[in-house]
Amino acid sequence: MLLTAVSAWRGLVVVVGLSLAAEGLYYVISHLKRLRERRPAQVLFFPAPVTCVRPLLLSSPGHCRCGLSHRESALSCLTRLLISARRSLDVCVFTISSLELSSTVLAVHGRGVRVRVITDSDYMALAGSQVGTFRRAGIEVRHDQDTNYMHHKFALIDGLTLVTGSLNWSAQGIFGNKENVIIIENTDIVKAFVEEFGQLWNEYDPAKYSFSPQR
Ligand SMILES: [Zn+2]
Structure with a gap:
């Protein structure tokens, strides 16, 4: 008992x-x-002044002796954020022709981070598009399959931080136009964009392609 x-x-x-x-x-x-x-959301406004962000892409601190300014700007903030990716960088942007931001994507890829790119099939065929450079470097790029535009302009860093707004990744967008970029870590909003990226990535599986621009 x-x-x-x-x-x-x-x-x-x-x-x-x-x-x-x-x-x-x-x-x-x-x-x-x-x-x-x-953690507060952050907003970047463009156009940014013409500056050089090359030192931010180096794996160890270094100096650049080019003639451009290296001061902080909306572009340097965006570059720092993208280069901070440690596990994944998912880019879903209508136009990708900026040499600065494409160099950043290539640097992230070069560090062994998984990079995936979704873009628009019409604009990836235009001169200046960096899609060919990405593919030659081994980055997988997928594109839409219809006459409507894949008009998103967002990126996900490590699936935790969302960068979204009006900015196309082009010199005109960065250095010329009035544009905005919002950086958000709200889990519900980030989750919705992660799901949208995953859905588009599957929808634009090359096995389903009916056409593919030469890039
Ligand atoms: Zn420089």
């Missing part, structure tokens, strides 16, 4: 202990999630 009571007591202690541990874990996860979501 006494042994049964002791066993029941031990069982109760274990159950209560596990419940407290689960509640504690839930609290820690919720707290971390709230901390992430409290």
Whole structure:
């Protein structure tokens, strides 16, 4: 009788202990999630001044002796963010012709990060598109398959940070036009864009292509 009571007591202690541990874990996860979501969104406005961002792409600190300014700008902020990718960089942008941003994508790829690019089939065929350079470097690029535009302009860094706005990745967009880019880490918004990228990536599987521009 006494042994049964002791066993029941031990069982109760274990159950209560596990419940407290689960509640504690839930609290820690919720707290971390709230901390992430409290990180303020950031907005970049373009056009940016013409500056050189090459030093940001070096794996070790270095200097560039070109004649351009190397001061901070909306372009340097965007470059720092993209180059910070450690696991993945998913780019879904209508026009990609900027030498600065394509060099950044190539540098990320060169560090062994998984890079995937989705773009528009009409604009990837135009002179200046960097799609051919990406493909020659071994980066997989997929494109839409209809006459409507793949008009998104967003990128996902490590599936955790979203960069989105009006900016095409072109010299005209970066150095000429009035454009905006918002950097967001809100988990619900990022999740929606991760799902959109995944859905488009599957939809534009080359096995389903009816045409492919020569790039
Ligand atoms: Zn320079």
